Amino acid sequence: MVEKTDVVVVGGGQAGIAASEHLTKANINHIVLERARTAEHWRTMRWDSLVANGPAWHDRFPNMEFKGQHPDAFVPKEEVADYLVDYAKMFNAPIREGVDVRSVKRKDKGAGFVVDTTDGVIEASYVISATGAFQRPMVPAIIPEIEGIKQIHSTAYRNPKELPKGNVLVVGAGSSGSQITAELMKTERKIFLSVGAHDRPPRRYRNRDFCWWLGVLNLWDAEANPSSTHTTIAVSGADGGATVDFRNLATQGLTLLGLTETYENGILTFADNLGENIREGDESYLSILDLADAYADRNGLNLPPDPKAREIGSDPECITRPIRSIDVFAENITTILWATGFSNDYSWLQVDAFEADNVPSHKRGISSEPGVYFLGLPWQSRRGSSFIWGVWHDAKFIVDHIQKQQGYLAYQGSAECIQL
Template structure:
């Protein structure tokens, strides 16, 4: 079945968590729609993650309200393949009208008529509205400081890859590894490589470091009851701060000191590379570790205050405030590193992603190419965005958060349809009234003709 020639009220681009969520809400509101996915449902969970990845939140939290992980303990962490399977089951449960293997190549607003013309790999579609549910992980971002020439003494090229392409340690050539970026991905990959016997250097920038759990409650629960997930604006200075959290090994608090004591060499923010294969790091490692500690302790303080304020009977956990001693790499940090001398043959860039909307040819972006929207409702009427960080709140890019954002977007679409239905009704009444007048006019003419009046 081809999509060519299809005319639909609302087209949803992408069948990841955002696309599946908005389809559920659109279906409940009776909005005719179609979901197009260029690969498979939840493809990013399948092929843009490393093999051992698990969700960073427990199963009771990282899900939609309409379906539980019935084969997992609520406090367990689902594997990436289990998450992908979850969304497939969810799509079937709510009869999501999805067509896979169809790529959207361009969206253009129609001239002098409503809606958009959508060019796909399977033909042209006409849509009154378009929901862009392609998420935040669109184009792997490697900073311009990355080496572009051979840097090792034997003139072999340094092996480099983005974390989106990393699957397992055996992918990398023998030798040490520099992991650049200490958010959730960078930390987990560095730890996996260390456990596989690699000599690992981890470049640590500014980060938040919540406890995995505290006083018998997961940090996801704490951020919920403390209102942090619903924070609507990012705090100034936090724009480039990552979150170091992990569900690996049953879930554990990310502790950079522990990682260092286990064999990972911590270094500061990666600054530059020269042609001789020497990398320079910022002198900020200790400051970044300290700021992460402060973030960690602030959540413990807020949790303690919440428990006291609400009279909860949760066991105290004084050991949570104990830190390991600073390792030597923190007390005497490296500022320069010769990659050849250190035996480093690979670099993994865990440096995030950029957005790519070249196919979306509408007036919905600012001068830097970022979407202009209010809670997902674009500045271009009829265009909507879903799944982006801070779309409406801190939790917007998380599984449960995107479901709530999708409900708002679907409601806006339904409201717009109601206004247009009113207009259509007016036009239909007008046509009916004109038809009646024409009928009466013809009838009167016939009566005059039959009476012979001259």
């Protein structure tokens, strides 16, 4: 017998939990399908030492705080996963773990969708794709498999001890790449970091975390527009949190390189853009300081000045005389770690809701396919959409839309003219 429900939510992470809370409040029957465990990616697709990039007071859902954590602490990944599990239990979210969705198709006859899963078939009037932004690890096809060199994506990295002996090249200088690089530098290895375009916000400024500054400056809620794209951000909460400073890391022994371009016969080449990428990161950093100072002055905030924050060190030799190529064997590089982000995987969602390159076609999560919704995408409605608190607000908007649609469909009257 085919099971029926109003809404099927695919994904039991922060997006799926947020959707379930709002669906529960709206008394809309639904099922959340999770292929593994609730919040699984926080446990098994992250390295051992990872902590949240935002402080505990900020990176959470509105209705529950982290237990036993100082508001300004950066919560370890396992505790973030536990928090999400506890949050789902708070309202008895109908999450079914260990259920993989094979396909979602529109019904041949009648309204709604057929959801084929490893646990049977479900018919639903609406489907919310809550698989988020981190679906398929993306590794550029630059370097072939090479004997003696281990190539892994950042999702497969756990700790330095699990890597083979030898030196490491990290490709990608966003949050994952910069944090893993800083951890690897605590070992005896020589570390190389390939730096692409990135934003580099201050961790703290004038006694406030950058999450607070982006909030009061209305930058978290900056709305998406056609040119809004996911921006690589170098920020870290590790070891209590500090501003990522690539120049400082270079003075400690890190070798900075430009964007990774080609590989041939053991030789890796890099673009001549390292200095440009570093300077553009500085510009994004200083722009936030400028906005923060202007806001503090305009509103008369009694926050301590922080002139040292504007002091930027001199360029190390690897920036002034950039290295354009290296011999991976001569440098004894035995691990290449790709911190290069993710691509989409919607092979299971077989509906007309995509643009070119399998990019979701939507406005604020409402897709071009009536009845299908996306949740947890970068810039879905605002800059903060892919964060825990941001996805909660996007989920409310989507559930409100479903509720309105149900209201129209519940109407049983007619359009007859009534004479008064």
